Every structure is written in structure tokens, then in C-alpha cells.
Amino acid sequence: MPNIGIVGAGVAGLHLGLFLRKHDIPVTIHTERVVAELADGPLPNAVVHHAPTLDRERRLDVGFWPVEEYGYSCHHYYVGGPQPMFFSGDLDRWSSAVDYRLYLPRLAEAFENRGGRVELGVLGAEDVDRLGARYDLVVVAAGRGAFASLFPRRDELSPYRAPQRRLCVGLYHGITPATPNGLAFNISPQHGELVEMPIYSRHGHVTGLLFENVPGGDLEVLSDLSYRDDPTAFHRTVLDRLARHYPRTFERVDPARFGLTDPRDLLQGTVTPAVRQDYARLSDGTFALAVGDAHAVLDPLLGQGANIASHSAWVAGEAIVEDVGFDELFCRRVAARRSDVVLGAAHWTNLMLAPPEEHLLGFIAAMAEHKAVADAFTNNVGHPDRQWRILATPDRTRAFLAHHDRLRAATAVTA
Numbered sequence: 362m363p364n365i366g367i368v369g370a371g372v373a374g375l376h377l378g379l380f381l382r383k384h385d386i387p388v389t390i391h392t393e394r395v396v397a398e399l400a401d402g403p404l405p406n407a408v409v410h411h412a413p414t415l416d417r418e419r420r421l422d423v424g425f426w427p428v429e430e431y432g433y434s435c436h437h438y439y440v441g442g443p444q445p446m447f448f449s450g451d452l453d454r455w456s457s458a459v460d461y462r463l464y465l466p467r468l469a470e471a472f473e474n475r476g477g478r479v480e481l482g483v484l485g486a487e488d489v490d491r492l493g494a495r496y497d498l499v500v501v502a503a504g505r506g507a508f509a510s511l512f513p514r515r516d517e518l519s520p521y522r523a524p525q526r527r528l529c530v531g532l533y534h535g536i537t538p539a540t541p542n543g544l545a546f547n548i549s550p551q552h553g554e555l556v557e558m559p560i561y562s563r564h565g566h567v568t569g570l571l572f573e574n575v576p577g578g579d580l581e582v583l584s585d586l587s588y589r590d591d592p593t594a595f596h597r598t599v600l601d602r603l604a605r606h607y608p609r610t611f612e613r614v615d616p617a618r619f620g621l622t623d624p625r626d627l628l629q630g631t632v633t634p635a636v637r638q639d640y641a642r643l644s645d646g647t648f649a650l651a652v653g654d655a656h657a658v659l660d661p662l663l664g665q666g667a668n669i670a671s672h673s674a675w676v677a678g679e680a681i682v683e684d685v686g687f688d689e690l691f692c693r694r695v696a697a698r699r700s701d702v703v704l705g706a707a708h709w710t711n712l713m714l715a716p717p718e719e720h721l722l723g724f725i726a727a728m729a730e731h732k733a734v735a736d737a738f739t740n741n742v743g744h745p746d747r748q749w750r751i752l753a754t755p756d757r758t759r760a761f762l763a764h765h766d767r768l769r770a771a772t773a774v775t776a
């Protein structure tokens with residue numbers, strides 16, 4: 362029976378830890394602080410889980426927030442500009458968002474209740490190196506930035522050296538959910554995007570607004586405003602920019618009730634996307650495998666980072682259960698098995714952050730015109746490998762749309 366050490370108790374570390382405990386494999390998570398302390402802390406992110414991740418949660422017996430109560434069934438799209446477009450796409454299988462300050466402590470508790478060990482302490486690179494002596498495999502799931510020197514950046518997969526958006530994400534009262542209840546993805550050309558999501562927090566069902574602001578654009582101010590200095594000015598500016606750039610959300614705001622649910626429920630910052638090496642050899646010959654943000658950091662625009670972290674954790678867990686050794690061959694097999702999904706998400710996100718290419722604009726126009734195309738795009742949010750196979754090149758997008766045209770024609774003839 363292998364003995365596995367994990368560094369980090371985020372979604373990547375906990376999903377892997379729970380997977381291994383389900384198979385009775387001894388596992389210790391090393392992490393810098395008690396996960397329960399997250400509950401009273403500042404908003405760390407605002408994360409949507411898609412159907413494949415929700416499936417994994419159910420299989421790990423941590424499906425504590427069933428989609429029927431906490432989820433949503435569709436996406437509403439709005440594209441601004443001289444001729445605004447709005448349309449929607451349905452999810453065959455629902456998604457949901459639960460505040461990670463509720464989510465992670467509950468999973469950490471389940472991990473410990475099921476025999477998982479937790480050791481507290483801030484580790485440095487030399488500590489991780491020493492863990493090689495204690496474990497058959499060290500899995501580094503310590504998030505973005507930590508241990509970057511152990512897993513060098515892969516330039517060929519990381520086109521950006523700087524953040525492409527400046528973020529302002531907060532949880533709000535006073536916004537009536539869209540009908541049907543869904544995530545609203547809004548684009549303000551040249552200025553940024555707004556992801557409006559139904560999210561469950563300690564305040565109940567509230568609205569997450571993730572403003573993805575293009576540096577230098579009219580929305581960038583939102584990333585610099587201080588809520589604590591002047592809450593009134595903060596709210597006024599958010600409402601002003603909503604009205605100017607995202608009218609479909611603004612029209613559902615009740616100004617009398619509108620406001621952050623708590624001063625802690627705001628995060629402003631940036632993310633520099635990067636894909637790193639999958640694994641490293643520690644000095645005693647033990648291998649360290651990178652999982653989650655330690656391996657691939659994505660801008661949160663398309664809600665992929667935690668979902669691919671969970672996917673990677675699952676792939677690594679299956680490989681640990683199946684394999685007889687935890688050497689370089691093992692690490693290469695994990696890397697190969699997860700690459701379609703992880704790199705699909707990275708490539709697709711990077712494409713959407715760039716000034717839009719012609720084939721992407723054509724695809725968005727097709728979504729606006731044909732519900733089946735919008736439905737396909739919406740469902741593929743949970744399958745970034747499939748999405749990337751459609752959007753990777755103009756030829757692929759053309760072939761996908763031609764296929765949809767043929768299906769439509771065939772349906773019309775039959776009707």
C-alpha cells in the first residue's frame with residue numbers, strides 16, 4: 362500500500378485526499394493553516410463547479426450541496442456593442458457555485474473523519490524536498506505561486522507574461538436572479554466581461570459579480586476602488602459601470618437593496634496564467650507531481666481552474682490506485698491522461714482573453730442565431746477539451762458549424 366503526501370488543502374489536495382481515503386490509501390495533507398479558518402476570512406475566489414466535478418463530488422461522498430437546490434440550469438449571454446446580442450444556452454446537467462469558505466472546511470472535515478491526516482506548517486522548497494523521504498509520492502497542490510521554482514513555467518503553453526484582466530469579484534444582495542436561474546456571461550467589447558453567478562454563501566443564495574476588466578478600459582476603476590474607504594462611492598461606481606456596460610444585469614438591480622453582503626466579500630487582484638511542468642524529481646529520487654494551480658493557473662474568465670484541478674486530482678488518484686510504482690513513468694502517464702482537459706481549458710481561456718479572432722466572432726454570432734449552437738457551447742463549459750476541439754482553429758469552427766447546419770437541414774426536412 363503506497364503512502365502519499367500532499368502539500369495543500371485546496372480543492373486539488375482535498376479531492377485527491379478524499380479519493381485516496383475512499384481506497385483506504387494512507388495519505389497526509391501538509392498545509393499552512395487550519396482549513397476551518399477560511400470560514401471567517403476574505404473572499405478567496407467565486408467558483409462554479411460544472412457537472413463532471415459535481416459527479417466526482419458525489420462519488421467522493423461529499424455532494425453536500427445538491428444541484429436541485431444549489432445549482433442552475435443555463436447561461437444567459439449578452440454581447441454589447443452597436444448591435445447588442447443576447448441569447449441563452451441550456452445545460453443538460455446543471456452547475457453550481459458554493460462559497461469556498463463553506464466548501465473547503467466541510468471537505469477538510471470529511472477528509473479527517475475518514476482517516477486522512479493533516480499536518481500544519483508553511484513549507485518551503487527544501488521542506489518539500491525532505492518529504493521525499495517520508496512518502497512514495499509527493500503531490501504538490503499548493504496553489505499558484507508556491508513552489509514555482511520546482512515546476513518551471515512551460516513557455517510554449519503560456520502565451521502571457523502579464524495578467525490580461527484586472528479582477529473585481531464580490532458577493533452582492535439586491536440583484537434579482539435571471540430567469541431561468543442561470544449564470545450570465547456578459548461581454549463589453551474592449552472593456553471586459555462580467556460573470557454574474559448565483560452562489561451560495563453564509564448569507565444564503567446571493568449573487569457573485571466577477572468583473573474581468575481590460576487594463577486601460579472604462580471598467581478598470583472597479584479593480585482599484587477601495588470599499589473600506591468609501592462604501593457608498595464603491596456601490597455607486599459599480600452601479601454606474603453596470604448600467605453603462607452590462608444593462609441586462611443592471612435592469613435586475615434593486616438600488617435600495619444593492620450592496621456587498623459583507624466587507625470581506627470582495628476580492629480585487631490579478632492572475633497571470635501559466636502552465637508549469639507536470640512533475641519534478643526530488644533529491645532522493647522520489648517524484649513530486651504538480652496538481653491544480655501549482656500545475657496550471659488560468660484566468661478565471663471561463664470558470665475552469667478548480668474544475669481542472671479536480672479532474673487532475675481524480676486522474677492522479679486513479680493512477681495511484683492502479684500503478685505499482687511512482688516513478689517518472691507514473692508521472693508521465695498522469696500528465697498524458699489529464700492533458701486534453703487541462704490544456705484544453707488553458708488554450709480556450711487564453712483564446713477568449715485575446716482580442717477576438719474572426720472565427721470566434723463568427724461562432725458567437727452563430728450562438729445568437731441558433732440555440733443548438735449556444736447549447737453545445739454551454740454544455741462544453743464542463744468539457745474544455747471538447748470546446749477546444751471546436752474553437753482551436755477557424756477550420757475546426759467552420760466544420761462544427763457546418764455539421765450543425767446539416768443537422769438543422771435534416772430536422773427541417775423530417776419536420
Ligand SMILES: Cc1cc2nc3c(=O)[nH]c(=O)nc-3n(C[C@H](O)[C@H](O)[C@H](O)COP(=O)(O)OP(=O)(O)OC[C@H]3O[C@@H](n4cnc5c(N)ncnc54)[C@H](O)[C@@H]3O)c2cc1C
Nearest residue numbers: 369370371372373393409484504653654664665666667668
Ligand atoms: C476570482 C476567481 C474566480 C474563480 N472562479 C472559478 C470558477 O468559477 N471555476 C473554477 O473552476 N475555478 C475558478 N477559479 C480558480 C480556482 O479558484 C482555482 O483554480 C482553485 O481554487 C485552485 O485550487 P488548488 O487546490 O490548486 O489551490 P488553492 O485553492 O490555492 O490551495 C492551495 C493550498 O495550499 C496551501 N499552501 C500554499 N502554500 C503553502 C505552503 N508554502 N506550505 C503549506 N501549504 C501551502 C494553501 O493554504 C491551500 O490550502 C477562480 C479564481 C479566482 C481568483
